[in-house]
Structure formats: C-alpha cells, structure tokens
C-alpha cells in the first residue's frame with residue numbers, strides 16, 4: 001500500500017481543510033493493532049455552523065441550478081479519480097477498520113466509483129410525471145412535476161462500510177443538486193476527508209461538499225442534526241440513534257431517510273443445494289466480521305438437514321483466516337473497536353447464560369503477538385437457542401449466528417418474521433415456486449433467494465420496522481434528495 005498515513009485528519013469546509021486544533025482532537029485507532037495512527041480534529045458547533053453556511057452559499061452561488069450534464073460530468077470524473085487513487089483509499093479504509101485488503105478492494109472501494117457512475121447515469125436519464133387532466137366541467141389542463149434539490153443535506157454514516165455508505169449518499173445528493181455536510185463515524189474518519197480531495201479535483205465547486213468530524217451526542221453529529229440550516233438528514237446507523245435523529249429534526253419537520261440495524265434471518269429448506277447454502281450462509285454471517293447491517297444472525301434450518309448444515313458451517317468457520325489486513329490470505333478482520341468487542345463478548349456471556357450450545361468460537365482468538373492489541377473475535381455459532389433468547393432478538397453486529405431447526409414452511413416464515421427489525425432475509429431452496437412464495441412473505445426491505453448481498457444500485461434499498469424509514473437506491477434516492485413541485489396549467 002502506498003499512502004503514508006496523515007498526521008492529522010481534518011475538517012473540510014468551504015473548499016478548504018481547516019487547521020487542526022490540538023485542544024479539540026481525538027485519536028484515529030487501527031482496530032487490528034489497537035494503536036492510534038492519526039489525530040482527528042473534532043468539529044465544535046462553530047465549525048459545523050460554518051460548514052452548513054458554506055453549503056447554503058454554494059447552493060445560492062449556482063450549484064443547485066447547474067445543468068444536469070455538468071453535475072453528471074463531475075460525478076464521473078470523481079469516479080475516475082477514486083480509481084486513480086484506489087490504493088490510497090484502500091490504505092485509508094484498512095487503517096480505519098482493519099478489514100482484509102481483498103475485501104476493501106473488491107467491495108468497499110470498488111463500490112465508490114460505482115455509486116458515482118450509477119447516479120450520474122440515473123440523473124441524466126430521469127424523467128418526470130405528467131398528466132393531461134380532463135375536469136368534470138369540460139376544461140383541460142396539463143399537470144407536470146418539476147423536481148428541485150432539497151437543499152443542504154446532513155449525511156451521517158457509520159463505521160462498518162465507511163466509504164461505500166458515504167458515497168452511496170453523497171453521489172445521489174450531489175447528482176440532484178444538493179450541497180452536503182457529512183459526518184463520518186468517529187471510528188472511521190479517513191476516507192471522508194480523502195474524498196474531499198477527489199471531489200475538489202473533479203471540479204466540484206467549493207462549499208458543495210463539507211466534512212465535519214466528531215462524535216454523536218454533544219459533538220459534530222448532534223450539532224449538525226440540531227442545526228436549523230439543514231433541509232434534510234440521511235442517516236445510516238443504529239436504530240437507537242436513528243430514532244434520536246428523527247426526534248431531533250421533528251420540531252422543524254425535516255425529511256429523514258433512515259437505514260438502520262437488522263436481526264436478519266436465513267431459512268434453509270431441505271430441498272436446497274446444501275453445499276451452496278452453507279457457503280452462502282458463511283458469507284452472510286461472517287463477511288466484514290459480521291459487521292454489515294445485512295448480515296445473517298438467525299438461521300432456521302429444516303430438521304432433516306439441520307446437523308449437516310451446522311457441521312458444514314462449523315467447517316466453514318474453521319477455514320476463515322483472521323490476521324494481518326494486508327495479507328491477501330486474510331479473510332476476516334477485527335471488530336471495529338475494543339468498545340464494540342466488549343458488547344459482542346457480553347452477548348457471548350448472555351448466550352451461555354441462556355443455555356446456548358457453542359458450536360464454535362465464543363471467545364477471543366489468538367491471532368499472534370503483533371496483533372494482540374486489536375479487537376479480534378472468533379467466528380461463533382450457537383445451537384440450543386430460540387426466538388425467546390435475547391441473543392436471537394437483539395442485533396449483535398458480530399460474526400455470530402444462532403441456528404434453529406424447523407419442520408414446515410409456515411413455521412419457518414413465522415420464525416423469520418418474529419422480530420421488530422425488517423431489513424434483509426435469505427431463503428435457500430431449489431424449489432422455484434417456494435423461493436418466490438417465501439421471499440415475498442418476508443417482512444423485510446430486501447429479500448434474497450439463493451444469494452446474499454447481490455446489489456443492483458437501481459433497486460430500492462432499506463428496511464421496515466426498527467430497520468428504518470424510506471428507501472434509497474435508484475429512483476428512490478432521486479425522490480428523497482429532491483422536492484417535487486406540481487405545476488398545473490389550464491390549456
């Protein structure tokens with residue numbers, strides 16, 4: 001990897017990186033080793049206010065009215081520049097998350113240019129509704145809709161897929177002519193500031209993209225959502241914080257888009273290709289050390305193949321390689337922080353107290369002395385749990401799942417839907433009709449059959465219940481990031 005780590009990770013306001021203030025700073029920590037690799041300048045209320053003000057001025061200076069083709073060109077140029085600086089982004093993502101280099105390349109950083117290009121394409125070809133209206137008294141009118149940018153958007157994102165989730169929101173927001181103030185997670189600040197360099201070079205006018213670093217409460221996150229100058233909030237993170245953000249903006253009635261947590265189920269029918277299902281389950285449980293909102297934490301397996309699936313998954317778990325993020329053979333990184341590891345370990349204790357049988361893992365692994373300070377955790381599977389267990393109801397957000405046998409299709413559907421969350425599900429079956437039938441009955445926003453996390457960026461993405469409000473992706477994003485005005489003209 002090439003990029004030397006920066007000494008400081010800075011806020012970016014009105015087209016310039018701000019001088020850091022050592023009196024208001026925190027460490028950026030590499031979770032693979034537990035060591036600090038940079039200092040981050042925490043934005044106070046005054047910096048957040050300047051960021052919102054600069055976004056407002058950028059809109060007034062003409063960004064909101066720029067021809068779509070201009071905006072699309074800048075997004076495409078940004079995509080090209082991310083590819084040119086691919087290794088810098090990978091290095092920044094690894095320093096922040098400790099995730100395996102192969103994953104950062106194939107998933108996280110690869111998706112950033114895809115996000116920019118997808119919205120450059122979408123906004124370039126977007127149409128609008130129009131109706132010829134005949135009234136009861138014989139008049140005729142033309143109704144049509146024009147879409148305007150929402151304005152200044154607050155973008156708040158978590159630490160698990162930092163660049164992917166940031167660009168998933170920045171790209172459509174800019175495509176639609178908004179200006180943004182982004183607040184990356186305090187655990188993963190690096191790529192948002194790198195993106196500022198790229199967007200400036202791509203020709204984005206000053207003030208359109210601003211970055212404020214810091215925490216949630218009493219810090220940049222709260223100052224941003226409380227700011228009267230923001231016109232909408234798009235938030236990805238935990239359900240508790242999402243609910244808090246909603247309450248914060250409620251008095252000013254601002255639109256929110258919330259992509260929140262999950263307690264996602266997989267159902268494996270005994271007509272499935274078991275080898276394929278086991279490999280798919282391993283991906284959906286263990287990818288990114290289980291730290292993807294879409295990851296499976298509950299697995300319901302038809303009784304006849306239950307033992308076979310449990311044994312197969314245990315073999316898959318044993319084949320995972322935890323270790324140096326830069327080693328191409330590494331499959332699995334650490335958890336994001338020591339704080340998060342304490343949370344996951346508390347669920348390991350709870351599972352034992354609730355009578356779970358530990359099939360594998362359930363402990364802190366030995367990954368070698370040089371990584372001793374990192375927040376490593378062993379891939380973990382339980383049996384002997386059921387839907388009344390807290391470990392089967394609460395989002396853990398680690399490489400862990402509980403496996404439960406079932407007998408009938410109805411029972412499997414009821415078990416999978418027995419949750420307050422509703423983000424994603426997977427059905428494994430070789431019966432075509434059953435696949436469609438069961439997938440449609442899942443109370444989720446994203447229902448996969450015989451695959452997991454296969455994305456089409458034009459499709460609606462989001463969840464129900466505690467998993468969120470609204471959808472992003474494709475047209476849904478164009479709708480969230482714009483405000484329609486219906487014009488009615490009597491002919």
Ligand SMILES: NC(=O)c1ccc[n+]([C@@H]2O[C@H](COP(=O)([O-])OP(=O)(O)OC[C@H]3O[C@@H](n4cnc5c(N)ncnc54)[C@H](O)[C@@H]3O)[C@@H](O)[C@H]2O)c1
Nearest residue numbers: 157158159184185215216221222237238241259260261293
């Ligand atoms: N549905 C999805 O698309 C999706 C995607 C990724 C992650 N997630 C969820 O995110 C969670 C993990 O991420 P996390 O721990 O960073 O979530 P989090 O809710 O703790 O933090 C998310 C972001 O919100 C900020 N924040 C915290 N408190 C705030 C406040 N009071 N006001 C404003 N901002 C505040 C944080 O600093 C961070 O930037 C999991 O629950 C996961 O399921 C959901």
Ligand SMILES: O=C/C=C/C=C(\O)C(=O)O
Nearest residue numbers: 160168291292293294455
């Ligand atoms: O952790 C959650 C993952 C969210 C993924 C996306 O938003 C995406 O793939 O667009």
